[in-house]
Amino acid sequence: MYQFHIPKVLTSATDDLKNNKMEILGEEAHHIANVLRLKEGAIVGLFDGIGNKATGVLIDVDHDRILVELHKEKMANTEPPIEVTLYQSLPKKEKLELIIQKATELGVKNIVPIITRRTIVHIDNQKVKKKVERWNKIAQEACKQSGRAYIPKVSEPISYKSIFSQLNSQLILIPYEAEEKRGLRQVLKSFKTSIPKSVGFFIGPEGGWDKDEIQMALDNGVHPVTLGPRILRTETASLAVLTMILYELGDLGG
Template sequence: MRKFFVDKEKIKENFAYIEGKDTHHIINVLRLKKGDKIVISDGSTEYLTSIYDVEKNRVILFLESKLQSNTESSIEIALFQGLPKSDKMELIIQKCTEIGVKKFIPIITRYSVVNIKNSNLNKKIERWNKISQEACKQSGRTSLPEICMPISFEEALKQIDEFDLCIIPYEKEKTLKLKEVLDGVKNIKKVAIFIGPEGGFSEKEIDLALRYSAKLVSLGPRILRTETAAISVCSIVMYELGDMG
């Protein structure tokens, strides 16, 4: 059954309203009509609805019932991603949303070469949110991940005391492996994962991260691309601590 995300303010009493591009998709692409059923989510609750009326720029839905959903993981992963080049961030957001990541925080690091101008930033965030929403639909998730504005590496480190565990894969770490860290923790609910951009993290950034009690981990003898590292580490953490196992 088709699923659409609806802002909470567009759900009132027994009715909900879909506007914008989704209206065109429902009417002209899917060719749904009065009485057809669709699932909507306000980002936290899902509803079974039926199409009550179709207007030119709006679809009116009747709320039939709330749905019980168990597609969200009990592990809250926040991905602090060093801004990569090209469209790699789009791939990272798409795949990590499917895995179950709850929050994306783009970070500006010493070796970040991407320069997002303020005039383009809002468009980038809008694009990333759209990709995340489509990935939620595809994977059946109820909640939309939060996608934050880019911040500096040090600003990001100041947030890690909100988490039970902070992991930073680092190519020069030869002793502590990711699996060893995950095997040694209990009652973990919130995990921060830091992934460097194409050039990795600088030594000064790593020294600063250690002062904030981040754990450096090895991913093995091979050097992974930033997008591969992000998807792999999030998958491993979700497997070991979450609901992918």
């Protein structure tokens, strides 16, 4: 069953529903009618991006307007029991888009690109808005593919120094190749008896963290961890850490 994002609240209390029917307009209507060529009677899945899902049947298909009758609405159970925020040092375009796509599929809640001392990529201020729109579009498409009902927010890039005033997760981690004492698995297992509601983690740039950046993290209560004896690429590290967090503390693995 195809799933489509409807930027309207999918609950019976909303004004967007009339006699249990809803219009689909714009890009999704075009996709249904002209790309997928779905016909009246087709059953589709809908999600509003804030946690609600519904199934319905197409009852009127035009090239720029779709009318769907909702059969069942519900709060989705596709979200992890913990909220995970990824603070990702800004990598090259293709790598960041891959990270956004796969992290969304895995269950990340927020993605915050950060600019560190060794960040190679620099985005023109005039292009930031378009970049962020594209990143959030990638997250939306990944939700459709993975069946999630909540679209993670991808923020505008922010400087590393500025991010510490915004940290609000109960547990915040920073993988660091020079850390030798505490492994990620060890730290996560220590929280299994009292699972935090929110976890954040930093992933460094391709050139690695500067020592001053690590010290700044320590001064702000961030826990350094090692990922093991091998050095991982930034896109590998982000997805590996997210997977381990959601496996140990979340719902990944069933």
